[in-house]
Amino acid sequence: MFTKPIVFTDFHHGSLMVSLLLLFEKRLGGTLLTPIGLEWHTQGFWKMWEYPDTIRQFLEPVGKGEPLNDSRSIYMCQDGSGFTYKGVTLDAFYELPVDIVIASVPANVEPFWRLCQTHPSKPKLVFQIGNDWQLQQWIAPNVMTSAVIKTIPKHIHSILYHQEFDLSVFHPDFSLPGNYISSFVNCFIDDGGFAPDYHLFQTVEALMPDWTFKSHGIVCRDGYITGDQPLAEKMRKARFIWHTKSGGDGYGHIVYKSAAVGRPLIVKAEYYNEKHGKELMVDGVTCLAIDGLSPEEIVNKILYYSEEHRYSALCRNMYDNFKLRVDFDKEGEALKHFVNNLI
Known part of the structure; x- marks a missing residue:
């Protein structure tokens, strides 16, 4: 011992x-x-x-x-x-x-x-x-x-x-946030393997002028977030966290931290087949799966689940499922x- x-x-x-x-x-x-x-x-x-x-x-x-x-x-x-x-x-x-x-x-x-x-x-x-x-x-x-x-x-x-993280930092806030959609994929840019999903992100952004889209990461357009406390605050500020990460995560700190703060993900569920983070993803219950949807269909789905009563249920479900699994x-x-x- x-x-x-x-x-x-x-x-x-x-x-x-x-x-x-x-x-x-x-x-x-x-x-x-x-x-x-x-x-x-x-x-x-x-x-x-x-x-x-x-x-x-x-x-x-x-x-x-x-x-x-x-x-x-x-x-x-x-x-x-x-x-x-x-x-x-x-x-x-x-x-x-x-x-x-x-x-x-x-x-x-x-x-x-x-x-x-x-x-x-x-x-x-x-x-x-x-x-x-x-x-x-x-x-x-x-x-x-x-x-x-x-x-x-x-x-x-x-x-x-x-992988453990500090739950006193990544804690939920069930108040209704503003019209923000944020991505925290480090290499979510107009080049490489993530480019098709980044193009989709930009297309949906153009169709939603009343919403603010942010892409945070080491080489991303909105800059890198340093430290867990600022990251947790940015997550809680977002209405949805856009996490279309080609190939999925092996573990997925963004996936689990999003769940811990009670923020639903926008994902391509196919990326998480046989991955750890799949346990947190139930379309329309804890997340919005956008596999195979057109940009217009994605916009409609986001707006539908942004209605306060539906959105509140998503957040609660996301957090409750995290507590059940982790x-x-x-x-x-x-x-x-x-x-x-x-x-």
């Missing part, structure tokens, strides 16, 4: 990092560390991406504060969005009694396996899966997956769970059991 485990993980994205912090630091009383310093890449122990700017973005934090311990091995860091986390250099990693190593992208599984093999403490290797990566081989003996993956070999120690406290106990039985 681990007591206040020291856990090392790659920094994939902020929402995943928050979920791991809530598990390993808040629930288990441990310490969660991420790599800092370019030597992680140059020595072959970090392989998430090969673009120089991206490597620096992840391994050279904007703010590297004072060390958190006397040995100067753990630093409180800050990324470009202001998110704070604990970073550790490669040399210091080998000096700490690390218990668990977590890879959250396939490219890091093999190098993180080598970290476990060469570290004096022989930490346990876990592969955290948030997307269906269509894997052909499995190296990690332990898998914690927040995506529905049907190909996990039976000999692997695994658990299916929901219990972070109960899953936290299951995750503790999973962690204490790593192989």
Whole structure:
């Protein structure tokens, strides 16, 4: 059984990092560390991406504060969005009694396996899966997956769970919001795989001049939203959250956070067949499915369900279904059991 485990993980994205912090630091009383310093890449122990700017973005934090311990091995860091986390250099990693190593992208599984093999403490290797990566081989003996993956070999120690987020931040507001429709898909732009759905979004927008449409994301027209509190407020301000994400999400933080704040989604339900987020989507009950509809039909459907009594029912249903499907406290106990039985 681990007591206040020291856990090392790659920094994939902020929402995943928050979920791991809530598990390993808040629930288990441990310490969660991420790599800092370019030597992680140059020595072959970090392989998430090969673009120089991206490597620096992840391994050279904007703010590297004072060390958190006397040995100067753990630093409180800050990324470009202001998110704070604990970073550790490669040399210091080998000096700490690390218990668990977590890879959250396939490219890091093999190098993180080598970290476990060469570290004096022989930490346990876990592969955290948030997307269906269509894997052909499995190296990690332990898998914690927040995506529905049907190909996990039976000999692997695994658990299916929901990535946790702060329900004191993402809470419902059942008052009637204004005529806002917002998207939070990071790459919802006029290029690439999301382009057809973005064109549809723009077409519907043009047909609804009395409504305000927003597209928020890293490269989106209305800018990136930094921090959970501003994101939750933007979600509650929206009447509907437009989430036509081609390929669907493996887990889907926007899907689950929308449900937690009681805001119905506009979706293409076909994108969520056999995906985790499908459990939250019932057309006309918790969401508006627009599969196969013309722009004019989509407008009519939005306006129909915007009538206050219908809309109020959608919001309540969305939140109630979330509470029925997701219990972070109960899953936290299951995750503790999973962690204490790593192989």
